[in-house]
Amino acid sequence: MAEFPDTRISLIIRLGEASDVQAWQEFAEIYAPALLGLARRRGLQPADAEDVTQEILFGVARAVQRFQPDQNRAMFRTWLSRIAHNLIHDFCEGRRRRPAAHAISDSWLEKATQAGESASHDDFDEELRASILRLAAKRVQERVAPKTWNAFEQTAIQNRTAEWVSQEFGMTVGSVYVARCRVMSMLRNDVQQLLADCQVTPADSNAEEGLQ
Amino acid sequence: MILPLSKTKSNCPSPEELSLCLRATAVVDDVVQQHIGDCQTCQATLQAIAADATWWDEVETTLYTAPDPAAERIAHSICALSGYQNADPADQELTAHELSQLRTHLQPPSHPELLGRIGRYELEQLVGRGGMGLVFRGHDTDLHRVVAIKTIASHLNPRGAARERFVREARASASLTHPHIVAVYDVITDSQLPAIVMQYIPGQTLEQWLKEQGPMPWPTVLQLGIQLADALNAAHESGLIHRDIKPGNVMLEAGCLRALIADFGLVRALDEASLTHTGALAGTPDFMSPEQARGQVLDQRSDLFSLGAVLYTMLTGCPPFHAPQPMAVLNRICHQRHQSVAVVCSDVPMQVSRVVDKLLQKQPRKRYASAAEVRDMLQQLSRSSIHLQTRRPMQLYKFVGLAAAVLAVALLYPFASMLGQSLGIPSGQSNSGYSLPGESGPPDPAARLLRTQRIADRFVDLDRLSQQLQGIEVAVTELEHAPAIAAAELADRGSVQYSISSELQWLQSEVSRLEMEFNQ
Structure with a gap:
């Protein structure tokens, strides 16, 4: 039950090596929902949000080899966030409705990274946090016994009492x-x-050690 | 580890002991567990050790809503894109990951040497891999025949309405029977690992062949081109567009005399059925048509462009718009003219090169109207192949080059002599017995300079004219099938050629007059 296989190597550096399937999967699993959420938050219709997310990820996936991750990973997030803001803004303005295949023209990246009106990265960070939480939940669920996960899900998410769960699933309240x-x-x-891998500031840095 | 219950004043375990309970592998003592169940203080402490209230809130709000299914679709399409990049299609060894995937999804084989079973098909050996998944040689246990089984990577597995669409497309493709189309026998979508069962062709793909052997001799390309165009025509007549014609989808039977097209409409149908729409499955964009690269609506002429790109690759060994980056390839496909085959390989006849040029026209309406037309054109060329010429059309440039050399000499002479005069160095001519420039007085140098200037201007004219002529040549090739317009273009060509020849005559006479004057 290894807790974290090789997450020490930066995800973004690994993306540069096309052979690292795991890195690509993690990249897509984190950023696809986050970008989709951001696009929806800006008022795009579901189909448009899907289109723009696809365009961003498709373009970034192809351009990531050109991204120099030598400074730090926060730069990648800022870079991606700017691309997202620009393209979503364009989409909202109705300036284009195009298939994802457009993300492969040479000028795409250049246009997408142009500094637009100053955009805050806060809402992108929030979406990133949410999708990271989902990914983490998915991974933890794979690591623990179904009964254990169930106890968590019913009490922490579905708002059931421990007593209800204990009766329903034949566990002691303590367990x-x-x-x-x-x-x-x-x-x-x-x-x-x-979060450390994506360089997003945790909402509450004091949560680190819990209440002791 | 078993955690003992240590007695404290209130009978509660210490926070340290409680935090040990949270270790992933800890086994918690029943007494402690019982106590936690009864003691609200310990419940609160345990909860606070696990995470503070903000975490509990955040987890509840975030995980309460189901994730957007679109996110998963997009994530899969991006992974498919990266997954394609690292698989070497020629690598016929299964990776450990693939083996374990197969073991979990396949039924156990009837013989230990075999890989596994899907329905009535036994998988024998991996023979290739593509954008969709792995290709195996297999055995149909009912009909006792060898088949090829193409498995579809599980993340591309179409679901719901998309699956029905995919099956419909597969059925349409199964209805095609043609000597140069790989027959589809069966589509399996109810297994854990969906697959397409098709005719097994002993041999290799055109892609592998070109990689190993390099370009093909043009008469062979004509022969195979006729077969491919005929197969496309049959499919187009039944309303099917392939949408992914590329060397990897052309099978060459051993001996390289017979070509078969595989995967009619399937790759794209799958791409659409799995809702990726990115063309990620198509793998290399080298053979995409411009309308495909732009994501526009396709008709059969898109296949003709791809066929042109395949023929180009067969003749030259390299795709027409190749570039290291896929995005650069698409940019070229949309915006740059390719280099004609005859320019890259001078031994390929002009007529053959022109057919490829026409197939590679950016605008569909400028290509051939149908695959049948392409087939007929190639057949005609093949029949008359001994008469085909490999002459380059732009011999005019040689004339221009020659004339420019003459002019350069003419221009340099007077300047050299003027220079010699001003420095007091006798020029070459003075030694050969001719009069010295200063003595007999040559024509006014300023006038001569003016005239050479005029000659240089006329050279620019000549260049413009020859470019115009080249443009007309291209237009004439394109208009082969519209005789009336072609005639007009030809007439234009005649007049431009006349202008060029008179321009050349004037230049030659001027140059020789300059020489004469100088030599006086």
Whole structure:
């Protein structure tokens, strides 16, 4: 049950090596929902949001080899965030409705990274946090016993009482509490790892050590 | 580890002991567990150790809503894109990852030497890989025949309405029977690992062949081109567009005399069925038509462009718009004219090169109207192949080059002599017995300079005219099938050629007059 296989190597550096399938998967799993969420937040219709997300990721996937990750990973996030803001803005203005295949013209990246009106990265960070949380949840769920996950899901997400879960699934109330807290603890660890990889500031940096 | 219950004043475990309970592998003592179930203080402490209230809130709000299914679709399409880049299609060894995938998705084989089973088909050996997934040689246990089985990577597995569309497209493609189309026997979508069962062709793909052997002799290309165009025509007549004609989808039977097109409409149908729409499955964009690269609506003429790109690659060994970056390739496909085959390979006849040029026209209406037309054209060329010439059309340039050399000499002489005069150095001519420039007085140098200037201007005219002529040549080739307009273009060509020859005559006479004057 290795907690974190090789997340120490920066995701973005690994993306540059096309052979690193795992890195690509992680990249897509984190950024696709985040970009989609951002586009929806800006008022795009579902189909448009999907189009623009696809265009951004398709273009970035092809351009990432050209991105120099020598400074730091936060730059990648800023870079991507700017591309997202510009393209979503363009889309909102109705300036173009084009298939993702456009993301492959040479001038795409140049246009997409032009400094537009100053955009805050806050809402992109929020979306990133949310998609990282989902990814972490997915991973933790794969690592723990179904019963353990269930205790967590029912109490922490579905708002059921520990007593209800204990009766419904034949667990002691104490084991429901232990299971739910154990999953939460793992989840927090995973999220912090992924956030560090993407250089997003955690919402509450004091949460690091919990209340002790 | 078993955590003992240590007695404290309130009978509660210490926070340290509680935090040990949260370790992923810890086994918690029943007594402790019982206590946590009963003691609200310990419940609160345990919860706070796991994460503070903001975390609990955030987790609840974020995970309460289901993720957007679109996100997963997009993520898959991006992964498919990167996955394609690292697989070497020629590598016939299964990776450990692929093997484990196969083991989980396939039914166990009837013989330990075999890889596994899908329905009534036994998978024997990996023979290739493509954008969709892996290709195996297999055995149909009911009909006792060898088949090729193309598995579809699980993340591309079409679902719901998309699956129905895909199956419909596969059925349409199964209805095609043609000696140069790989027959589709069966489509399996109810297995964990969906697959397409098709005719097994012993041999290799055109892609592998070109990689190993380099370009083909043009008479062979004509022969195979006729077969491919005929196959395309049959498919187009039944309303099917291939949408992914490329050397990787052309099978060459051993001996390289028979070519078969594989995967009619399937790759794109799958791409659309899995809702990626990115063309990521198509892999290399080298053979895409401009309208495809732009994501526009396609008709059969898109296949003709791709056929042109394939013929080009067969003749020259390199795709017409090749570039290291896929995005640069698409840019070239849309905006740059290719270099004609005859320019790259001087041994390929002009007529053959022109057919490829016409197939590679950016605008569909400028290409041939149908695959049948292409086939007939290639057949005609093949029949008259001994008469085909490899002459380059622009011999005019040689004349211009020659004339320019003459002019350069003419221009340099007077300047050399003027220079010699001003420095007091006797010029070459003075030694050969001719009068010295200063003595007999040559024509006014200023006038001569003016005249050479005029000659230089006329050279610019000549260049412009020859460019015009080249443009007309191209237009005439394109208009072969519209005789009336072609005649007009030809007439233009005649007049431009006349202008060029008179321009050349004037230049020659001027140059020789200059020489005469100088030598006086």
